[in-house]
Amino acid sequence: MKICVIGMGYIGLPTAAVLAKNGHEVLGVDVKPEILEFIKEKGAPSEEPGLAEFVLGVLASGSLKLASAPEIADVFILCLPTPINADKTPDLSYVEKGMASILTVLQNGNMVILESTVPPGTTGGIVADMVKAKGLDNVDLAFAPERVIPGNILNELQNLDRVMGGLTPRASARAKELYSCFVKGQIHITDATTAEFVKLVENSYRDVNIAFANELARLAPEMGINIWEAIDIANRHPRVNIHTPGPGVGGHCIAIDPYFIIDKVGVEKARFLSLARDVNSSMPQEVVSRLEKELGTLAGKNIAILGTAYKANVGDPRESPALDIIELLKEAGAKTLAHDPFVKPANSSVQLTSLDETLKNADAIIITTNHSVFGEIEPNYAGQLVTGKLIFDTKNIIKPQVWKDAGWRVLILGSGKPLV
Numbered sequence: 001m002k003i004c005v006i007g008m009g010y011i012g013l014p015t016a017a018v019l020a021k022n023g024h025e026v027l028g029v030d031v032k033p034e035i036l037e038f039i040k041e042k043g044a045p046s047e048e049p050g051l052a053e054f055v056l057g058v059l060a061s062g063s064l065k066l067a068s069a070p071e072i073a074d075v076f077i078l079c080l081p082t083p084i085n086a087d088k089t090p091d092l093s094y095v096e097k098g099m100a101s102i103l104t105v106l107q108n109g110n111m112v113i114l115e116s117t118v119p120p121g122t123t124g125g126i127v128a129d130m131v132k133a134k135g136l137d138n139v140d141l142a143f144a145p146e147r148v149i150p151g152n153i154l155n156e157l158q159n160l161d162r163v164m165g166g167l168t169p170r171a172s173a174r175a176k177e178l179y180s181c182f183v184k185g186q187i188h189i190t191d192a193t194t195a196e197f198v199k200l201v202e203n204s205y206r207d208v209n210i211a212f213a214n215e216l217a218r219l220a221p222e223m224g225i226n227i228w229e230a231i232d233i234a235n236r237h238p239r240v241n242i243h244t245p246g247p248g249v250g251g252h253c254i255a256i257d258p259y260f261i262i263d264k265v266g267v268e269k270a271r272f273l274s275l276a277r278d279v280n281s282s283m284p285q286e287v288v289s290r291l292e293k294e295l296g297t298l299a300g301k302n303i304a305i306l307g308t309a310y311k312a313n314v315g316d317p318r319e320s321p322a323l324d325i326i327e328l329l330k331e332a333g334a335k336t337l338a339h340d341p342f343v344k345p346a347n348s349s350v351q352l353t354s355l356d357e358t359l360k361n362a363d364a365i366i367i368t369t370n371h372s373v374f375g376e377i378e379p380n381y382a383g384q385l386v387t388g389k390l391i392f393d394t395k396n397i398i399k400p401q402v403w404k405d406a407g408w409r410v411l412i413l414g415s416g417k418p419l420v
């Protein structure tokens with residue numbers, strides 16, 4: 001089949017590549033020429049393990065081609081961004097523009113599959129309406145969300161179960177048949193709106209669970225409890241799986257997807273989801289207030305931020321709570337320097353400096369991301385660079401006793417009084 005994949009980002013590029021590897025003639029489309037150039041030359045803009053070689057292979061074989069506009073095809077797959085606006089409402093403008101671009105070549109008998117995370121009802125609403133308005137009455141429409149995790153995309157893309165839903169049984173069957181060429185997990189078929197909802201529920205579950213952990217992290221110190229130890233023991237129970245607390249929730253999925261449900265039904269009805277969002281969004285302030293308490297004042301203090309990526313060992317800083325912490329510290333009069341060995345300067349909204357530069361003359365260090373390398377920093381080495389030996393680990397990645405023995409004041413999120 002000839003397939004057009006619209007959007008060559010984290011999701012679209014690997015999807016296009018595995019379809020090309022599995023016998024299809026694929027055109028990868030992106031509006032940004034620099035992205036297409038980068039892919040042609042180096043395979044992949046992200047540092048996704050194995051992806052660059054994989055993409056270069058299918059490009060060389062000719063089964064994947066790249067273009068800046070869609071062409072006539074049998075199937076169109078939309079992998080476009082779906083962010084939220086400043087007021088937390090869904091921004092579906094990329095999906096609308098992507099749809100508008102394929103309508104120029106779409107024909108009856110084609111199939112359109114939406115992979116972007118969207119509010120329930122989008123496939124049967126905006127997408128179907130645009131196809132209908134074009135005068136087409138025989139296009140199969142389906143929703144097939146992506147569930148992969150950056151850092152393991154190629155593996156999960158092919159091995160995870162998928163959920164998908166067509167607007168008609170024929171559309172569902174066609175979507176299932178197409179993805180069966182590379183999905184080794186089970187493909188669960190439902191209606192499009194349920195599939196859209198399932199995708200949102202998966203990430204909302206994680207947001208609520210993290211909010212629960214964060215609430216416990218706020219309460220535990222009041223009772224003299226170390227939350228990390230408490231959660232670790234509670235999770236030994238076979239039916240308990242409490243997630244880990246931290247400085248907030250980042251990434252462009254977990255921190256955003258609940259709003260797609262909240263926006264649909266209203267805050268009054270989605271009380272639990274809204275509360276979880278509030279708890280998680282309040283964590284950066286919690287971290288800054290805790291540090292302020294420790295330092296007396298933040299005004300004029302130099303704070304070293306370790307980690308601007310939203311999670312461990314990846315270079316994606318989108319929605320990272322570290323960025324909110326930096327803003328809040330600045331508002332309180334502190335000066336910040338930030339180091340992240342995974343985030344490329346071109347992808348960073350804050351200036352990044354080397355580890356040494358970041359630590360030099362710092363009055364305190366905050367670990368905001370649990371990159372493994374941060375667990376290996378030598379306290380004696382760091383101690384020679386800083387002005388004040390205070391380390392606040394919001395991800396419980398360092399060995400507190402080792403730092404304490406090196407003369408540091410050690411604060412762990414959710415563990416009460418600092419070790420001194």
Ligand SMILES: NC(=O)c1ccc[n+]([C@@H]2O[C@H](COP(=O)([O-])OP(=O)(O)OC[C@H]3O[C@@H](n4cnc5c(N)ncnc54)[C@H](O)[C@@H]3O)[C@@H](O)[C@H]2O)c1
Binds near residue numbers: 007029032146
């Ligand atoms: N990244 C993930 O891990 C992940 C996981 C699950 C779901 N999702 C969802 O998948 C969707 C895509 O996410 P992503 O991370 O791949 O986004 P991305 O920002 O990495 O990529 C989107 C690409 O689309 C391109 N684009 C924008 N408008 C276009 C248009 N009109 N025509 C052609 N190309 C256009 C952009 O230039 C960009 O390269 C989102 O809805 C996201 O929520 C992402």
